[in-house]
Amino acid sequence: MQAKSALITGITGQDGSYLAELLLGKNYAVHGVVRRASGPNTSRIDHLIGDESLADRFHIHHGDLADANSLRHLIDRTQPDEIYNLGAQSHVRVSFDQPEYTVDVTGTAVIRLLEAIRSAMEHGSKPIRFYQAGSSEMFGSAKPPQNEQTRFEPRSPYACAKVYAHYQVVNYRESYGLFAANGILFNHESPRRGETFVTKKITKAAARIKLGLQEKLTLGNLDARRDWGFAGDYVEAMWRMLQHEEPDDFVIATGESISIRDFLSIVFDHLDLDWERYVDTDPRFYRPAEVDYLLGDATKARDSLGWQPQHDIRSLAKMMVEHDLKHEARLARAGS
């Protein structure tokens, strides 16, 4: 059987890099969309770009979610079996500062992709399966635990854009019979997590404090609760959704939720430090509206996809802080 090919938007992000590794391991040809930047933005996939054994199976292309033509051309040129839409302006706090841009790239771009797929298939392309990176932020203030039946009550421009994208996916599935699936993923983290998300901000700062490179860590609201899992586990769920016999929507979560305060305690305790001595708060990091309590119920994914997380919050926190300890020590030795 011929190997499949996949097109990934957001391949330079945390999830894109893990998904690319997963699909390459399954013998896919992988095409990634990289937006033009004035400096390097491929650090999470440089090991794949530089791997000569992957030269005929791993390809990156310039494109942008704000540019419908670039997306159409890419679909025509790469002829993917599967498209994973992971690209987004993904920072909730930033979405309050840049609401219009966030809605365009995180919301409207989904229509650009769905229309490009519909048009390609009308013109005789092979069937293309589509994955949309939905988010637990869509649940907003809905009472926990949240599952596929829970009403969306979004609390940010980012969350509103994701709700719009979610319903467009459902609409294209129902109107045109496209194989389009929504993953509703709760927070997932890793050593590759962007440095302005709270877990990475904490593990990096704790490592630097332990090494004597930093004295304080300033955060926002410490009372919010999140259901945090490992990104490597979650990309496996994305792939399973596109191998399922029917397109559908699935919540992906660990089923355990803790506060930022609890996360601080796990990380600092691991380094034999008392977090309360080092952490202060500043309203600058608060959001105009907060999502207080997310706790996912992934029963449907377990029963229909056979998916279960391999990591819990404690093993994830340990993985991240151990990585940051080594990384920060190496940087300090190199004098940077």
Ligand code: NAP
């Ligand atoms: P991330 O690390 O922030 O990566 C976002 C990706 O989108 C990056 O590759 C970024 O490119 C790309 N991107 C941003 N604007 C773009 C544009 N205009 N055109 C093309 N690409 C663009 O996010 P992530 O954590 O991997 O998350 C992946 C997806 O899942 C996102 O859609 C996110 O909203 C969603 N999600 C994430 C979580 C989570 O907890 N991680 C949970 C639920 C849903 P650059 O590298 O050039 O910036």
Ligand code: F7E
């Ligand atoms: O905030 C609080 C903050 O930015 C988590 C994205 O991947 O997951 C992510 O969105 C919580 C919030 O993630 C700081 O107020 C306190 O309550 O790490 P975060 P997020 O907003 O949950 C969802 C599922 C996505 O879809 C998004 O793409 O932590 N918090 N102090 C802080 N947050 C940040 N960033 N920085 C602080 O200093």
